[in-house]
Every structure is written in structure tokens, then in C-alpha cells.
Amino acid sequence: MTSPIGGVSFPTAITGLSGVTGAAATPDAAQTTGADDNGFASVLVSSVEELQAKQSTSDGLAVQAATGDLRDVHDYMIAANEAKLATEMVVTIKNKAVEAFNEIMRMPV
Template sequence: MTSPIGGISFPSAIPAVGGLSGTTGADAAAPATAAGDGGFAAVLASSVDRLQSVQSTSDALAVQAATGDLRDVHDYMIAANEAKLATEMVVTLKNKAVEAFNEIMRMPV
């Protein structure tokens, strides 16, 4: 009754967390190519897309747990924690982007 635990794939364009990905190479390569093409906007867009897919998986498992169709509650708990961490990551990226924009706006011309 155990299932393999996959990690949250962080955008590999961010050097501090790029090596923390526990997913397959195909999942980890997608944010890297998107980051090279569009920069920060592409990283943010791919992070939001990944967040949406993780949250929808978590929501589907929550419905299965509520209806009694879920065989292993651990799957839901893992998905819920992945969704929580992905949300925190996207919010942190957004906050840093806003902070950088505000800092640029305060620069004298």
C-alpha cells in the first residue's frame, strides 16, 4: 500500500532550488527551457501552471477522500502538502517581483 513520492518541481532557472526537484527529467526540463526563452515571466507563468495542476490533483484526492473512494489517505496528505508548498513558492516569487519593482520605482532618475 505504499506509493512512490514525487517531489515538487521547482523552476530550475532559480539556482538555489533548481537541484531540489524530485521529478523525472521531462518535468524538470520544461521550466528550464521556458525560462531560457522568456526569462522571469516564463518562470512565473510555468510556476503558476504547475501550481494549478498540483492544486487540481489535491482537490481530486480530497473529493475521493470525502466520498470514501480513496484507498490510501497518505496520497491525499502528500498532495495537499505539495499544493501548500507550491502555493508558498509562487506567492514568494510574486512578492519578490513586486518588491523589486517597487525598489526600481524608488530609484532617482
């Protein structure tokens, strides 16, 4: 049976989390110092960079569509929807991170 969302590819922000281990695992020195390339900050930076790339692609195709230089309008529609979904995903992740931070701040010490 074919998955209804089989054509959806996840951005590198999600696939970059493959190195995350459970809480029972002993972290190595690179993870505790934040020096590894798969840390939260690098995943966040790469997802924002990917979002910017999708938005600039969509903007470029929008300009081509407005000037009549775009051969296939569906290319613009696909790029615009990808940029929209990526923006919604980044905003949702940001909101969940802020919510988690606020929950931690409310914990009694």
C-alpha cells in the same frame, strides 16, 4: 551523510533558471527580445501552471477521500502539502518581485 531535505524536488520554475548568465555576459538577440523559451515570463507561466496542476490533483484526491473512494489517505495528505508549499513559494516569489519593482521605482532618475 544524507541531506535532511534530499527528498525535496524543486519545481520547474527553479530548475528552469539554469540558463541565466551573469551580468558581465553578453546577451544574445533572443534574450534581449524576450523570444527565448527560458525567459522570466515563460518560467513564471510554467510555475503557475505547475501550481494549478498540484492544486487540481489535491482537490481531486480530497473529493475521493470525502466520498470514500480513496484507498490511501496519505496520498491526499502528500498532495495537499505539496500544493500548500507550491502556493507559499509562488506567493513569496510574487512578493519579492513586487518588492524589487517598488525599490526600482523609488530610485532617483
